[in-house]
Amino acid sequence: MLETIKAKRWTFLFAILTLAVIAFMLRERYLSLILCFIAINSIAVTGLDVLFGYTGQVSFGHAAFYALGAYGSTLLSIRLGLPPLLTIVLGSLIATFFGIIIAFPASKLVKHFLSLLTIAFGQMVYMFVSVTDKLTNGFSGIIGIPRISMFGYTFKSTQSNFYLLLAVTILVLVVKQRIIHSRIGRAFIAIRENPHAASGMGINVRYYKIMAFAISAFLTGMAGAFYAHLVTFISPDSFMNTQSNLFMTMLLFGGIGTVTGPVIGSIILVVATELMQSFISYQMLIYAFFILAILFYFPNGIIGIYDHLKNLAISRKNRSKLTPANRSLSNQTSKEAD
Amino acid sequence: MLSIQEATIKFGGLTAVNQVSFNIPKGSIFGLIGPNGAGKTTLFNIISGVYAPTSGKIVFENKEIQGLPPHKINYLGISRTYQNINLFKKMTVLENVMVGCHSRTCEGLTSAILRTPKQRLEEASVIEKSMAILDFMNLTDKATQKASSLSYGEQRRLEISRAMASDPKLLLLDEPAAGMNGREKDELRETIQRISDRGITVLLVEHDMKLVMNVTHQICVLNYGKKIAEGDPESIQNHQEVITAYLGGGIDG
Amino acid sequence: MIIQLIIGALMIGSVYGLVGLGYGMIYKASGLMSLAQGDMLMIGAFLGMTFYKYLKFPFMISLVLTMAIMFLLGMFIERVLVTALLKKGAQTVYVILCTISISMILQNVAMFSWGSNMMQFPSLFKRDTVLIFGHKIIPENLLALGVGMFCMVAMHFFMTKSKFGTSMRAAAQDEMAASAMGINVSATKGAAWGIASMLAGGIGVVVGPIFGVYMAMGAMIGQKGFAGAVVGGYGNMYGAIVGGIFFGFVETFISAYLTSSYKDFISFAVLILVMIVMPTGLFKEQVME
Numbered sequence: 001m002l003e004t005i006k007a008k009r010w011t012f013l014f015a016i017l018t019l020a021v022i023a024f025m026l027r028e029r030y031l032s033l034i035l036c037f038i039a040i041n042s043i044a045v046t047g048l049d050v051l052f053g054y055t056g057q058v059s060f061g062h063a064a065f066y067a068l069g070a071y072g073s074t075l076l077s078i079r080l081g082l083p084p085l086l087t088i089v090l091g092s093l094i095a096t097f098f099g100i101i102i103a104f105p106a107s108k109l110v111k112h113f114l115s116l117l118t119i120a121f122g123q124m125v126y127m128f129v130s131v132t133d134k135l136t137n138g139f140s141g142i143i144g145i146p147r148i149s150m151f152g153y154t155f156k157s158t159q160s161n162f163y164l165l166l167a168v169t170i171l172v173l174v175v176k177q178r179i180i181h182s183r184i185g186r187a188f189i190a191i192r193e194n195p196h197a198a199s200g201m202g203i204n205v206r207y208y209k210i211m212a213f214a215i216s217a218f219l220t221g222m223a224g225a226f227y228a229h230l231v232t233f234i235s236p237d238s239f240m241n242t243q244s245n246l247f248m249t250m251l252l253f254g255g256i257g258t259v260t261g262p263v264i265g266s267i268i269l270v271v272a273t274e275l276m277q278s279f280i281s282y283q284m285l286i287y288a289f290f291i292l293a294i295l296f297y298f299p300n301g302i303i304g305i306y307d308h309l310k311n312l313a314i315s316r317k318n319r320s321k322l323t324p325a326n327r328s329l330s331n332q333t334s335k336e337a338d
Numbered sequence: 339m340l341s342i343q344e345a346t347i348k349f350g351g352l353t354a355v356n357q358v359s360f361n362i363p364k365g366s367i368f369g370l371i372g373p374n375g376a377g378k379t380t381l382f383n384i385i386s387g388v389y390a391p392t393s394g395k396i397v398f399e400n401k402e403i404q405g406l407p408p409h410k411i412n413y414l415g416i417s418r419t420y421q422n423i424n425l426f427k428k429m430t431v432l433e434n435v436m437v438g439c440h441s442r443t444c445e446g447l448t449s450a451i452l453r454t455p456k457q458r459l460e461e462a463s464v465i466e467k468s469m470a471i472l473d474f475m476n477l478t479d480k481a482t483q484k485a486s487s488l489s490y491g492e493q494r495r496l497e498i499s500r501a502m503a504s505d506p507k508l509l510l511l512d513e514p515a516a517g518m519n520g521r522e523k524d525e526l527r528e529t530i531q532r533i534s535d536r537g538i539t540v541l542l543v544e545h546d547m548k549l550v551m552n553v554t555h556q557i558c559v560l561n562y563g564k565k566i567a568e569g570d571p572e573s574i575q576n577h578q579e580v581i582t583a584y585l586g587g588g589i590d591g
Numbered sequence: 592m593i594i595q596l597i598i599g600a601l602m603i604g605s606v607y608g609l610v611g612l613g614y615g616m617i618y619k620a621s622g623l624m625s626l627a628q629g630d631m632l633m634i635g636a637f638l639g640m641t642f643y644k645y646l647k648f649p650f651m652i653s654l655v656l657t658m659a660i661m662f663l664l665g666m667f668i669e670r671v672l673v674t675a676l677l678k679k680g681a682q683t684v685y686v687i688l689c690t691i692s693i694s695m696i697l698q699n700v701a702m703f704s705w706g707s708n709m710m711q712f713p714s715l716f717k718r719d720t721v722l723i724f725g726h727k728i729i730p731e732n733l734l735a736l737g738v739g740m741f742c743m744v745a746m747h748f749f750m751t752k753s754k755f756g757t758s759m760r761a762a763a764q765d766e767m768a769a770s771a772m773g774i775n776v777s778a779t780k781g782a783a784w785g786i787a788s789m790l791a792g793g794i795g796v797v798v799g800p801i802f803g804v805y806m807a808m809g810a811m812i813g814q815k816g817f818a819g820a821v822v823g824g825y826g827n828m829y830g831a832i833v834g835g836i837f838f839g840f841v842e843t844f845i846s847a848y849l850t851s852s853y854k855d856f857i858s859f860a861v862l863i864l865v866m867i868v869m870p871t872g873l874f875k876e877q878v879m880e
Contacts (some may be wrong), residue, residue: 043644060691105867111683112624113825116817117866120624120859123814127856175451182461183443184451190426190437197424200386202412202441202504211447241810245691253687281707285699288692295676295685295692 012222032158036230038263038270039165040223043172045262047219047251050176052248053256054185055212056192060115061122062220062247067239068095069221070228071129074145077229077318084148088225090280094222097216098125103213107206117185122244141235148229161230168226169263177259179215188212189257190202220247240282249287252294264302339364339539340416340508343406344395345384354380356563357394362508362556367530367540369550369571372560373583378543379421380513380558385541386418387411398508413441417506419497421513427486431477431496434485435468438503468503475499475529491522498529508539515546527553551575559583594726602732602801604839605739606632607615609794610816611823612746613787618826619763620783623648623673623683625690629813630697630789635792636799636808637705640712651713658793665788666781668693673784701806704784712799714828735797742790743832750828753874759783793814811855815842818862823873830873 025031048062073091102121106114129136136142146218148155148164155161179185187208191200199205228234246269254265269290276283298305340362345354355377362368370378383389384394390405397403403411417438426434443464446577449457472478475495480488485496494514511530516522523546530553535541544550550557551571559567559574561583567574574580610628617625635657642653672693676686682784715734720727750756762769768774795809802808816831819838823830838858846854 048477060685060687068390087658105863109866112618112687113821113866114685115624115626115684116821117863119814120862120866123862124856124859127853127859131852131856146580177452178451179447182457183440183464184447184450185446186429186433187440189429189433190440194424195428197426198386199408199421200388200412200418200420200424201438201500202409203437204407214446223527247697248688281702282699284695288695288699291688291692291695295681295689296679297677299681299685 008278022194025322026159026162029158032162034270034274035162036165038160038266039162039169040052040227040230041247041250041265041266041270042169043226044220044223045247045254045266046172046176047216047221047223048247048251049256049258050179050219051190051216052251053213053258053261054180054188054192055209057209057212058111058114059118059216059244060248061118061125061241061244063214063329064118064125065095065217065220066224066227066243066247067125067129067236068098068217069224070140071224072221073225074142074228074234075135077146078142078144084146084229085150088130088148088222088229091225091228092218095224096218099213099217099221100210106213107209119241119244122180122241126236126239126241127241131296136236139236141233141237143233145228145232145234147232148226155284156228165226165318167231168222171257173263180259184208184211192257203333245291246287248293249291251299251301252299253290254302258303261301261303268302339399340541341395341397342381342384342385343395343397345381345391345396346388347384348392355384355391355560358558358560358563358565359394360558360565360568362539362541365534365537366555367534367542367553369554369557370541370543370560371545371547371550371557371574372566375562376560377563378549378560379512380563382418382541382543383512385411386416386510395447396512397568409441412504415505415507416491416510417501417504417508419494419501419512420512421516423490423493423497424488424538425485425493425496425500429483429485430482431488432465432468432472432481434496434536435471435503436464438500439467441504452528468499471499471502474502474532489520490517494518494526495529498533502533502538508541509521509533511540511542511544513543513545515549523549592633594724595728596804598728598732598736600843601836601838602736602739602821603843604619604836605736605743606794606812606831607816607819607837607838608832608835609739609742609790610812611818612743612828613821614649614817614820615826615828615831616783616787619674620759620780621669623686625668625784625787626687626817627668627690627694628717628787628811628815628816629811630694631661631788631791631809632699632795632798632812633804633806633809634664634697635795636712636804637672638792639796640710640804641705644711644713647832654793654796657796658789661792662785662789664785664792666785668685669784670777670781698806698809700703701723705804705806707806709803709805710713715800726832731797731800735794735801738797739794740795746786746790746828755779757784773826774775808867815858818858821862822865824871833873 001025015262022035025035036189044066047065048059051057051059069091072094073084073087076082076087076090102117106117110116130139154163187198190201191205195205250265250269251262252265253268254263255261272286276286280302294301300307333338343359344357345355345359346353346357358381370380370381380389384391384404385404387403387408387410395402395404398414398416401414403414407423414463426437429437441462445457445460469478469481472481475498477492477495477499485493488496498511498514518526527549530540530542542550542554554571556570557568557574558565559580565578566583567577569577610632613628614625617623638657638660639653642648642656648656672689677688695730709834721730740767743755750760758769758774759782759794761772762774762776762786766776815838816835819834820831821834822837823832824835841861842854842858845857
């Protein structure tokens, strides 16, 4: 009882602190932009998490969906004059469509080949947008992408865009939470843990793998579309395999298979990227070391570290309640765990 | 209830199961035994849909099920446990059983996202049903623990709990007693009896002869992929070919 | 014209083939995928160029020296990084990610050591073109093709006839049995990665004069080599060669007769098609769960 009050107090303090930081950053355009990028990346990486964290299907080419959403929404709003809010949805659906198509072969392949398939797919989308000049303007990119407007109000300033993105991000996280704690989410995790047994328990593994791809593509595509309408200029450069690797890094850094992991990963890596602007030539090297650090020292990401510390704190507290007589017994049972 | 008709499966040059036929009567506890490599688990895999037989039929409640994928077979009412423990390690005990309910529930993606009243009702009933099964299998106090933290015997019980969650008409148990001590085996025998009392037909693959002889109503014996005997426990115990198949002399137990 | 195309196709095909062969070797030996082969080619090209252009070593010495260094590099990565990761119980996906970060590190190291501009690998021959049967052929192409072919043949003999090569094949098929026979399985794994890097680096040296030497040169080649390995049957040495040559031809002829800007797009499309229709590849290797 005392513990939950204590925990609630910490969460409350943490929330106040976060809001204070956000309010501070919103006073300045550049910092607001960073907040916007954090939100967009959170959505994109949440998409990747649904695929990799929950059904265990790796994707090293996720920038493809990001690009499909961005270019889809951009072209529809510029060429056809449709309102951005509509084109964002349509762009996301375009990404979803391709997600489903690629899911058919992908759901059959083993880890290694899935990696190659997703890399190849990522490359194909990148090459298509850079080479098909007539449609996408190639490497010169597309400028003048319209801002989002809703009920007559146009989101012109970076700050107002952030409020919109914040709302969308929260919505996405709530949806993800609901999916995880449902029959669908359990099916996803079962597939990740043991596809054989999942099948035996009545789960149509193929169907759910494809569903995961669709959801994942939709979310990351939507992030791409929001990105386009925020920065009003896109070019193939933002959608190379480095972007795919970045998404993966964010996910692993934050912690896969959690709701807050993608957000934490986004925060850390977006901030790190901005801080690295002066070291732009070292950028790849630093990302590489980020990845290696995760792989070797904390594969469960920041959330993993937090959980680990929490478990340590709990077991330490339990141990201090023991008398010498039952202390050895507790040692035995805690060795059995995990 | 289940009729195996001339089931045969060949892997390249090896015939793992050779024209095996037998019937499992509804409501019985049926044993499938034989020396290592006799084809018992392979036959299990054929029944549960992991493999399609090269020839022959598997008929369940007058429906041919050979070649159907595992999840369809689960839907039709056959559920199984595995020789190596195949739990969802990172999920809790309760969640493992809840997964088992999958084929008996139907709420999809949209209702999950919208948290419709129907979906919330279904979730509640899934939790209730799963807790009831855990209760039945004496795992209630472990419900919120991670599956990987259970002892070996408890994990085996969890596998059975999970398999029961889909309301199977036929339960396939693949060497459920492996690695258990004497007391756990007695508990297992009791559990199998209680499962049978609930009206579930049980097909059991086991190496522990004492367990098999004490709990089954009928037994089929395989050796080198072929059926060599079928009958009630007493006749099997005294069957000459069965005794020789198990290396002549006494049957271990 | 068609002769030049064929030579070109064979040349780039054997580059893809050697890179793909390396991928397959790593897969057969460790059951893992390394996505850094292309960058090994790039580092090899830079090293070779440094030896030949700046240190003025004769070409053959540069080539052999580079290959030796690349072998050690590949072996180091496997013995130190990959083994350490596997000891921690990392899944294959994480090892793949590790090789991706190695790839990034290699590119950055190249950029620091040699700058980010394309560098010129001086021509190896005094003449720009030679006349063979009346057709003008660039001698560097022939050299690359020759070196490629030589390496492939050498690999064939090494793997089938030499003692260590046979031990490698044995360890790849069944680690426990091989180890019980007294084969040093860790050495064979390290050697597999080493050979893969060596081949990629070596062919990098000979294509340097043809394509120029720059940081990103390995990326595309690495992926196409990978594609070739998949089409031929991933893990199969001969499949990788056949697959690589296949993509060499697809690319060269599409470039010449259809469109050169979409050539990479089409190559990847072919790869994806093959993965959908015939994932086990030409030589029928295991790819599905």
